[in-house]
Amino acid sequence: MKTHGFDFCGARLSALPSGGLFWPDQGLLVVSDLHFGKSARLSAVGGAQLPPYETRETLLRLEADIEATGAGRVICLGDSFDAVGLDAALPEDDRLWITRLQAGRDWTWIEGNHDPGPVSLGGTHLAEVRLGPLVFRHIASDAAAEVSGHYHPKARLALRGGALSRPCFLVDARRLILPAYGAYTGGLSCKRAPLCDMMGPDALAILTGPQPVPVPVARLT
Amino acid sequence: MLERAGAPATVLIAPTGGGKTLAGFLPTLAELARGGHGGLHTLYVSPLKALASDIKRNLLVPIEEAGLPIRVEDRTGDTPSSRKRRQRADPPHILLTTPESLALLTSYEDAPRMFAGLQRVVVDEIHALAESKRGDQLMLALARLQQICPGLRRVGLSATVEDPAAIARFLAKHPDPCEIVQADPGPNPDIAMLACDQAPPWSGGGAAYAIPAVLEQVKRHKTTLIFHNTRAQAEIFFHNLWLANEEALPIGIHHGSLDRGQREKVEQAMVRGDLRAIVCTGSLDLGIDWGDVDLVIQIGAPKNVKRLVQRIGRANHRYNAPSKALLVPANRFEVVECVAALEAVKAHDLDGDGRGDGPRDVLCQHILIAACAGPFEADALYAEMTSAGPYAGLTRAGFDACLQFCATGGYALRAYDQWQRLMQRPDGLWQLRDPRSAVRIRQNIGTIQDTDTLKVKWRGRGGAPLGEIEEGFAASLTPGDTFLIGGQIVRYAGLRELVVEVTRDPGRKPKIATFNGTKFATSTQLSQRILRMFQSGDWGALPAHTAEWLRLQSAVSRLPEPGRLLVETFPQDGRQQMVVYGFAGRNAQQTLGLLLTKRMEELGLAPMGFVSTDYATLIWGLDAVTDPAPLFDLDRLEAGLDDWLAGNAVMKRTFRASATIAGLIERQVGGQRKTGRQATMSSDILYDTLLKYDPDHLLMQITREEAMRGLIDFDRLREMCARVGGRIDHVALDRVTPLAAPLFLEPGRVPVRGSAEERLLQEEITKLMDDSGLAQITV
Incomplete structure (x- = not known):
């Protein structure tokens, strides 16, 4: 797996192709905005019935990242479920799968704006986590050295003969925002409000994909 | 009557x-x-x-x-x-x-x-x-x-x-x-190719060379309709026409990407008889009575004889007078096509391709519409649907699959039993589970596919939008780029709240905006006529310059021959190009492009994309193809057909259209788009998910059917391969050939998202690193 290593507020971090963040010194894997159960929620309110496979697709990726990194610690950075109570409605297979992933690992669910935390599942439930120099929470605040999610940042880059658009990490001196990890998630261009106003002028976007690559936000279209 | x-x-x-x-x-x-x-x-x-x-x-x-x-x-x-x-x-x-x-x-x-x-x-x-x-x-x-x-x-x-x-x-x-x-078809039309002092260029679609001759015709007639095949070409032509219009004759432009207000203004002026000419596209094809049109000019090859005859009919609404029309080829290849079309019109040889059974995505939408109107009985609805001509051949199993899709989503994984969209009552009738969903279904009625477009407005001024451009084109613009819209050259200033802001900028050479207007395919009959003309070597009906051009092609490379396949390779625009002259029609050539690029990707040739016309496919990539013959192994290609469903832009585009019509993807209405768009996932994700977990799902079947009928046309490809039988003529050159040149201006380029994209991304990153000294920066 090709990753992109970078320094953030004194921590050496690694951006994974999937949109996960790995902190080798701490053996920590961070993923944000899993949005499990999105298709179920949409159909419950009378909307379209999307292919009901996003939970297993997301779990498959998560399992692969945990195996590849050997993470002993996992933080789900909020909006792990698409709505309150969906954790209880999770199919039994998927629930067992999550339990299997949790076995032997320190697992933390951070509260999101869609879910206050999947209380029916094991693991620790917290509003935020401090670890070394960094603080982890769902929505960015004014604090420095903060790792957050919520906005589903996406980057668009003009290439020879076309453009390419991918979910991305956003990082500047104070702040790191993770892309959405879930299978059924759209994105917000980092050139649009509020993302464009949140980051410093020298912010970098790290594009996800087979080889994560850093691009100055100023160079994006 | x-x-x-x-x-x-x-x-x-x-x-x-x-x-x-x-x-x-x-x-x-x-x-x-x-x-x-x-x-x-x-x-x-x-x-x-x-x-x-x-x-x-x-x-x-x-x-x-x-x-x-x-x-x-x-x-x-x-x-x-x-x-x-x-x-x-x-x-x-x-x-x-x-x-x-x-x-x-x-x-x-x-x-x-x-x-x-x-x-x-x-x-x-x-x-x-x-x-x-x-x-x-x-x-x-x-x-x-x-x-x-x-x-x-x-x-x-x-x-x-x-x-x-x-x-x-x-x-x-x-x-x-x-x-x-x-009814009596009336007298034969008075139709000819427009004679110009200057020969058409070797390539291009603008027909700028014909501007003086077209203006002369406009002066001689009361009202002239000037038809173009694409909106982009109409824009360019209109722009050039005005530059040459020294007498300031009142001339308007009309096409589907212009703002409605602007179009209505042109329509009203035309009905009043205020306009001497209208530069237009298929948006004026249908029979509105636009006043006293006495001449129709068709710019560019007519592509389809039937449509040409219908367009010609727009000139002269008096029943007994012959309609008058002039064809203006935009380049030398189109001269050949125009001559072939003239012969076909004279021979009353109309073309057309049968359409087959009605598509099932429309059926799914109709089932949902029926459910909105009230509870229904499945047997009765099936009987009603098969009384519609396009659905006379619908099987009960086919209908049931659609009903199941509307009810539960129709997935192999039974996930929505408790949240069915339609449910069957104890008395056997079907109804909406949640009556409120009727509102959403009604908002999504219709089968017209809007591409994602962005409005174009003047920066810092209010007022009506100038029109719309495709989002993909907008994404390729950087501030300072210029493009044409509504007949004006504008400079891209920036994107604000999903509106493209532009400033005035006359005088610079504009980029060509892409509009997703209807693109006609040259009919089989017309393609065959052209090929026969090539083969005959009797070019007496062609103007001297075109005959000369064909001779030049034979001298530099060679002309496509019956029973053989001509393949040219050469570098151009910093890429390696390959042109395959299959003359199999746009759809089959498109499929050929898809299958060949897949083979090339497998062989590590890093293809980047392709574009197809009715007679050829142009493929570009990072590496040169030195031996094309092995690429054309039909068995290999056909084996690739299924795999190839695994993720190309054309299939995803087809899926998106069908999924929207069938009600899986909801159109975003009104202000929703502005606020909700960013959070909406792309339909590509749904396609990829179904392909991985539920490849036989109804919508995947429909996507395949649609592609087979519309975009694949594998039969003609097979026929082409049989005709060629391995006789491939590979001509390697150091520059573009006369026959290949027009391909470089074709719209509808299909990108191939493979290893080339990663290589280009790395290239760009390396450049960025060097430019900005980024490698030294740590945040």
């Missing part, structure tokens, strides 16, 4: 200007003149909103002159909602509408009351509707109406077509007979 007033179904075929619309209404006027009919009597359906209001004007004249007690109203997406409500409570005698508005009407619970007493339905421009899903949807709606009013009589009004019986089968209630009335 009066003689046949009682027939259950009639198709009237007449050239433009034959007064056929009024003829279609004659029985209605006669029946209503007798008085005593309460409520709706006749429904008129046309593909264009503008046509409905135009017909209303024309109908009101005889009605008012004769003092008939007949109420005529139109109803389209633009009708105010207060009037729409009143029309449902108190319908007029004659209602003029569009297929989408009619489908919406049939979705209301009170539809049986509104349509009670309906006697006749008149379908205008049925030849155009019969070629699209809009027509399929309309026929399903008529089947619904026929249930409500068993005595309903149908009349279809059609321009000249090659197969009137197919139109008749399309219109009539299956298996009822349908009468075909052929």
